[in-house]
Each structure stands twice: as C-alpha cells, then as structure tokens.
Amino acid sequence: MDKFQVLYQLVQQLPEQDGEINAQLKEAIARNPSRNLMTTMNFPPKVGGTFLRTALTILLRKNYTATFKRGSYASTNQARDLYFPSLLHFHFASAQKPFAVITHNHMIATRPVTALCELFNIRLVINTRNIFDTLVSLYNHQQKLEAEGKYIDDALFLQSDQDYSAMTEEERRWNLINVGTVWYSRFYASWIKYDNDSKNTEKQPILWSRYAELVEEPRELLRKIVTHVDPKHEYSDEEIQAALDESMKHKASLRFNKGITGRGDAFFSDDEKEQIRTIMARRDEHRKVLEKLEIL
Incomplete structure (x- = not known):
C-alpha cells in the first residue's frame, strides 16, 4: 500500500x-x-511567541527543512485549535531533510487538542508572563492597532455586544479586566491540569518557560526550548545567538519590544488588581502554581 492509499484511509478515520x-x-x-518534527509554541498572546517561534525556526534549519505553520484551520480570529488534516499532512510530508514544523497557537487544553498532540507526538512549549504586564501589553497593542487603522482581533478578550472601536475607554478597561482575565485564567488552568494529570505517563512533557527569561537571558531560553523540541541534535552558543540576532532584525514586525516588567502593577488600581487575582486563582493549589510560574 503506498502512502497515498494510507492517507486516504486515515482521512476516513477522523477523531471522535x-x-x-x-x-x-x-x-x-x-x-x-514520521521522520519529521512537530512542535507547538502554545503561548497566550503578548508573551513573546511571535519572536521566539521565528528564532526557533531559524535555528532548526541547521538540521531540518524548518517552517512555520499555524497548524490550524483558516479562521478570522486567534481562537485557533489544531486541525487534523494539516497535522496529517505534516506527518507524511517529505523533503531531502526531515521537516521541522513549528506552529504557534493560543489553545485551551481541550481533549481534541491534547489528543492530537499525543497522537502526533507534538512537543509543547508554554510561555508565561505576569498577568498584569500581559494585560497592559494587550491593551497597548490594541490601542496601537486602532491608531494605525488596522484590524483588531478581539475574539478572545473583548466579546461584547459592540465592536472594540465603538467602546468607551471605561468599557475597554472593564472588558480587559473582566473578559481578558477570564480567558487567561482558563488557558493556564487547563494546561496546568493537563500537565499534572500527565505526570508519570508516556506523554510528552510540557516545557514551561517565562517571559522574564526572554528579556533577561534569551540565549539560555532558546537553548532550553530547542533542547526540549529537538533533543537529538546539539546547537552551539554561536548558532543560538545567530538565530536571535537574525530575529532581532525584524523585532518591530515580530511585535517584540521587551516590555518593562512591573508596568502592569502601576496601570491597575489596588481594587482592580485584587479583582484580577481573584479571577485568575479561585483555588489555593492553582494560585500556588501561578505564583511559581510568576504569573501572579
């Protein structure tokens, strides 16, 4: 049976x-x-994912035909989950060098998502960032897009009965705190639970990293990520630095500006910060993990 017959049979066996x-x-x-490598930079928005996925793609080109793909079905917002036909294609794709496919998504750990990660042996990396700084970065990004007359993808954070452009400043702030925080809370809680449930199993472990590492020690962070993603090969300090330097040439388009740590603390009032903390961590065990990851 050739690979096209195999592909046809597999397409008939979609997930339940x-x-x-x-x-x-x-x-x-x-x-x-598959001889190919698949990894998902499953970063919530505004934690450096666009920059890091670019640096990783450049670095992996030493040993692979490395390429960035969404790995999801075409959609008009950021709520992109893994898409089975795309992953199936990546699994069977062939070139002179093996493929390394890097996807960048903002996925909640639903069972359809985690089941596909397990099936295709996808290496997961999740970056974290202090929630106050994250929300302020999101707010500033939306303000910048509006000032430039660009489309604002508000599907994850600003769901309401009116467009973002029609909101008052008070309404925008309310949505940032009460809607944006709920999404981030659900994102982190789902992956923390999945990671805990996966301990002592044969599932691929999740690599948790921090935004502060990207700002303070980007070379060490990229080394940690590439070691997790591609443990079969070694990458020198010079190769890692070269990938970072090449990515830094395009940092404006990659939306990486090394946000100032702590600015979120000044942006929100004490009452707003307590409200955000309450939304983020309703259980003591969840709060402890968030604090360890420097999210709270």
Missing part, C-alpha cells in the same frame, strides 16, 4: 466527537512513523 482518537487511527499512525 469527544476528541478521543479512535483505535484504528492510532494504529495506522503507529505503523507509519
């Missing part, structure tokens, strides 16, 4: 409605292992 992967599909993928 609840997200679980059926046994036939698991068996078919296991019988046809």
